[in-house]
Amino acid sequence: DTAVSQTPKYLVTQMGNDKSIKCEQNLGHDTMYWYKQDSKKFLKIMFSYNNKELIINETVPNRFSPKSPDKAHLNLHINSLELGDSAVYFCASSHRQGAYNEQFFGPGTRLTVL
Amino acid sequence: DAKTTQPNSMESNEEEPVHLPCNHSTISGTDYIHWYRQLPSQGPEYVIHGLTSNVNNRMASLAIAEDRKSSTLILHRATLRDAAVYYCILRDNFGNEKLTFGTGTRLTIIP
Numbered sequence: 153d154t155a156v157s158q159t160p161k162y163l164v165t166q167m168g169n170d171k172s173i174k175c176e177q178n179l180g181h182d183t184m185y186w187y188k189q190d191s192k193k194f195l196k197i198m199f200s201y202n203n204k205e206l207i208i209n210e211t212v213p214n215r216f217s218p219k220s221p222d223k224a225h226l227n228l229h230i231n232s233l234e235l236g237d238s239a240v241y242f243c244a245s246s247h248r249q250g251a252y253n254e255q256f257f258g259p260g261t262r263l264t265v266l
Numbered sequence: 267d268a269k270t271t272q273p274n275s276m277e278s279n280e281e282e283p284v285h286l287p288c289n290h291s292t293i294s295g296t297d298y299i300h301w302y303r304q305l306p307s308q309g310p311e312y313v314i315h316g317l318t319s320n321v322n323n324r325m326a327s328l329a330i331a332e333d334r335k336s337s338t339l340i341l342h343r344a345t346l347r348d349a350a351v352y353y354c355i356l357r358d359n360f361g362n363e364k365l366t367f368g369t370g371t372r373l374t375i376i377p
Contacts, residue, residue, distance in 0.1 A: 156309075160370070165296065183363055185363075185364070187365075192291060193351070194369070195304075195310065195353075195367040196367070197364040197365065198365070200363055200364060202363075206301060207363070208363070208364055210364075242309045242310070244309070244310075246363065248363055252298050252317075252357075252359070253363075254300075254312035254315070255310075255363075255365060256311075256312070257309030257311065258309055258312045259309055260307075260308070260309050
């Protein structure tokens with residue numbers, strides 16, 4: 153069974169469209185994350201949710217809205233897509249307690265905005 | 267989070283040990299040292315972490331300097347599958363849960 157899964161794996165869309173990426177984890181973790189890896193391969197945190205509550209928001213534009221319907225899911229909705237949103241988006245999960253806990257990453261969603 | 271410095275790239279021969287260095291001279295007493303790696307076209311995966319003592323697991327060993335200002339990830343017998351970007355990350359035990367990735371070290375394994 154896949155621990156952290158994301159759908160879709162690839163997403164190609166036009167500028168200005170609205171799209172969503174879904175993430176699910178079956179590890180029983182209480183904290184989930186979204187990371188963005190840009191064209192230069194720089195990987196950066198976007199959001200983190202703990203028990204369905206937002207705990208990290210790293211100055212991401214308002215066009216990005218994470219939604220956590222339950223502890224096992226964290227979806228990312230993006231409005232009015234721009235060329236600069238093209239990147240690989242990774243979902244991750246972990247137990248929250250302490251800096252020693254490892255994060256488990258999904259396989260990524262490659263978003264291409266044309 | 268305190269910063270880390272790693273070489274941009276390294277090469278190693280297959281089936282030989284690999285020592286990946288990381289400098290973290292501004293590390294604080296509550297920072298854990300984590301290593302993650304990212305294989306081509308995959309998400310990052312956890313490798314190992316430590317606080318003060320050297321650590322071993324099935325994937326690698328982590329050697330931490332006595333003053334904790336540097337550490338070395340040791341792959342005992344590199345295989346082609348170990349070719350990846352390796353990230354050394356400090357995480358404050360009293361900070362938030364995010365991982366702050368640097369540029370990492372791109373490890374190439376020569377058959």
